[in-house]
Amino acid sequence: MKKPVIKCKIKEMKTLYVHIPFCGQKCFYCSFVVAVGQERAIDRYLDCLAREMLSYRLEEIKTVYVGGGTPTLLSAGQLCRLCGLICEHFRFRPGIEWTVEANPEGLTAEKLTVMKAAGVNRISLGVQTLNDKYLRYLGRNHDARSAQDAYRRIRDAGYTNVSIDMMLSFPGQTGGEIKEDARLLIRLHSDHFSLYTLSVEENSRFYTRNIAQNNGRGQARHYQWACAILRDGGYAQYEVSNFARPSKAAEHNLNYWQGGQYIGLGVGAHSYLGSIRSWNVSRLQEYFTRIEQGKPAQDGSETLTPYDQMKESLLFGLRMNLGVELEALAGRYGCFPSDAQMQKIDDFVRSGFLVRSGSFLRASARGRMVLDELCAQLV
Ligand code: SF4
Incomplete structure (x- = not known):
């Protein structure tokens, strides 16, 4: 491919x-x-x-x-x-x-x-x-x-x-x-x-x-x-x-x-804004204490590189029956799967786990049964 x-x-x-x-x-x-x-x-x-x-x-x-x-x-x-x-x-x-x-x-x-x-x-x-x-x-x-x-x-x-x-x-x-x-x-x-x-x-x-x-x-x-x-x-x-x-x-x-942005509020909630994913404390009492002391509820965060974001969007996108459009991912994140990942994708297409459908790549019915395993190999 x-x-x-x-x-x-x-x-x-x-x-x-x-x-x-x-x-x-x-x-x-x-x-x-x-x-x-x-x-x-x-x-x-x-x-x-x-x-x-x-x-x-x-x-x-x-x-x-x-x-x-x-x-x-x-x-x-x-x-x-x-x-x-x-x-x-x-x-x-x-x-x-x-x-x-x-x-x-x-x-x-x-x-x-x-x-x-x-x-x-x-x-x-x-x-x-x-x-x-x-x-x-x-x-x-x-x-x-x-x-x-x-x-x-x-x-x-x-x-x-x-x-x-x-x-x-x-x-x-x-x-x-x-x-x-x-x-x-x-x-x-x-x-x-x-x-x-x-x-x-x-x-x-x-x-x-x-x-x-x-x-x-x-x-x-x-x-x-x-x-x-x-x-x-x-x-x-x-x-x-x-x-x-x-x-x-x-x-x-x-x-x-689709790799979209989201705001999460409340105990344990996650947010994904720009390239930063963050998460709130997961214990209720700690959530109360933080907020009532005027501190953020955020417990941690990580910055995703464009490549990380592209990879996540690819893996999440394969969960959808429509699949994921690799060209769109490339346009959005400015990068695309590595040669090794493209090789793996080709292998999965040949063995019937993934399907090329127009510009979309999607999991076949058989592929959906083992999607976690496929994604683990694509990471
Ligand atoms: S205990 Fe868990 S599974 Fe049951 S209703 Fe509450 S959140 Fe849902």
Whole structure:
């Protein structure tokens, strides 16, 4: 394959991520640092977010994503305040994609109405499965019925863009159970699906219990079954883990995969501005202390060279079904993959893991199954 030389620009975007670390209880598979049973600290946390936002005053943003944790653990009044802070401190055009992650428990009509009035137009609902046996196994705080009820409340509140998280490949889960679950979830008629296989990570309850996740081959088979059902249900895959109805791909996440810029606020949040990636402290008490003492919440940073940025954009871009345009990367960063990397890319194309499609390079269906391995070899 020849090295790309055509100069062209990828559209730059800056997005806003706000992290809410509070959860009602910790799911058994969760390895994140979450604040459980600390609802009394939420107002203090919002005070700190407000102070952190001051340094970005009136920055223009393209999408908003409030993630967690469980943002909808906040009361309606607290959600109203959070949305107000975002509107007050950032500039954005009306109607930009504004997502809030929600869990079924405690997702009241009042909270949904308050968020919608403030500009939230997309809800990402953590359902995971509609099989009560596996919801209990995962340590989720809801059952299938309450997840379906929460979904209906979201639609009743007028949201026209709803995503559902689905998890699969639990130890002992049969093919029939996976297919049945996918079919039941499709019947909810959401606009978007994020699909994950269970992985057992350090810092999770499953890890301390020595729960063994399914092997890679089993996970790949389960994932392919679910993918096929989602595709038959009218969802187009646009990224390794994400499926959408037409025009409902998540703009916020596309920005990450396209190497776009982002602002992250809150405990543990990451930012990527210019060539600098930075991250906030990951402990809640330290976050409070830093902000309340007038210090930045930032815990560290690294400067990426144009070559680092190009390489990351290449690897992230391969996660998308569209793939990545090498010429555009060359135009954007002023450099392109090394001779050794181009050789590797050619090898992967010849062996059917990567595909040249016009000016784009993308992973084949087979390549997506082993994408982490391909990327590790390309680094
Ligand atoms: S709701 Fe999400 S963030 Fe909270 S404990 Fe469960 S998996 Fe972790």
